[in-house]
Amino acid sequence: MLVERHPETAAASTLVLRVADWPGHLAGQHVDVRLTAEDGYQAVRSYSLAAPADGDQVEVTVQRTDGGEVSPFLADDLADGDAVEVRGPLGGWFVWRPETPGPVLLVAAGSGVVPLMAMVRARAGASRAPFRLVHSVRTPDDRIYGAELRRRVAEDAGLDVTWIYTRKAPDEDRRGTGRLQPEDLAAHGWPPDFEPTCYVCGPTGFVEAAAAMLLAAGHDPDRVRTERFGG
C-alpha cells in the first residue's frame, strides 16, 4: 500500500510502500510490482529498492518512461492508500553487504543510481568501507538524490560523489559535457590494485561501455557486477 510519494526529479518519483511481513532485504535487491485492473488484466515490472527497509516500509524510485504502461501510472496516478502487489526481495548477485570489507566503486547512468543509492544508504553507520559514486546524468536537474548525496558527502569523508553531465553541465563544472570516459573513472574511481568491488547499473549501452573501461583499466572481471535495464 502506498504511504508516501515524493518527487526526486521532473521524471522520477520515490514511492514508500508498506508491505505486510516484509522480511528485510540487501542493498541492491529489487521487487516485482504487480498491478491488476478491475477486469483482471495484469502488468508486472521490476523496481530496485532504493533504501534499507524501515520496518515494513520499503522505498522504490520510479523513472517515468514516456508512453510506458506502468511507470507513469506509478509515478503520477497511484494515490496514498492505493494497493499494489509487491513480491520480493529478489536478486542475490547485484548486492552489497555491510560486512564486506574493501572499497566500493559505484557507476550509474540515469535511474541506474537507485540500487547504488540503497548501498550508499546501507553503508551509513554500518560500514567504514570507502565508497565512490560516479553518476552520469543529462543535466543538473536529472541528479536523482542530488541534495541528499551532497549532504552525505559533506558529512562523511568516506564517500565521494562525482556527476558526469552528458548534455548540460553546471557553469562551474570544468569537465564540460560528454559521455563517460576512461579518464573519468581513472580520476574519480579506484585504481585496480585497491581491488574495489565495482557495481555498474544503467541502460545496456552505458553498462557495456563502463564495464569495458573498467576491464581495460585492469579491474578483475570477477569484481565487476552489472545490472542492465532497457533495450
Added chain:
Amino acid sequence: MSIVTRGFRGRREGADDRLPPGQYLTHDFPVLSAGPTPVVSRDEWTFTVRSEGGERRTWSWAELTALPVEEVTVDIHCVTRWSRLDTVWRGVSLDALLEDVESAADFALVHSHGGYTTNLPLEDLLDGQAWIAFEHDGDDLSPEHGGPARLLVPHLYFWKSAKWVSGIDLLVQDEPGFWEQLGYHDYGDPWREQRYQGD
C-alpha cells in the same frame, strides 16, 4: 487472489496467445548479464562435453561449424518479462554434439567463459530443443548477446540459454547453476511462470 489497483487500466498492446503469462512483447533485444561482457575470440573458443564418467569431448570453432548447421525460428522469453517472437538463429543442434557421448546422466550443468553456469535436465537439451547458436537475425552473434556462441534453449526462460558457452557437464545428480543458487527456478518453464524457487 489478486488485489485490484484502483484506477489501473493498462495498455494491453502486444497481447498475443504466444506470450506466456506475465510477459510483454518487445521488438528490440535487451541485454542481461551479471558481469562484464567477456571477449572470446573464435580462435580460442572451444566447447567441451564432459560425461559423468570423466570422458571429455572438445570441439574447436572450425570443428563446430563443420557440423550440420540448422536455421531455427523461435520465440524467446526472459525472466525479466520481455519476450520476442520469431527470432531467427543459426547453430548446431545439441543432438549432433551429444550423439557420440556415452552417458547415463539425467542432468546438465552448462558452463560459460567468464564463469557463468546454469543447470537443466539433459532431456531438455535433446530431440531438437537446443542448439549452440552463433548467428542471430542474419548476423554473427555479438559479444553482448553471447558471441561467439551461446546455448539456445528457447522453451525455457532465457537465462538457461547461457551466453559465451564453453561446455556442458553431464551429471547424475542435479547441481544448481549461478542464478539457480540465487533463488531462481531450477527448471524455468515460462508457460508455468517458474521464475523463482517455489513457483
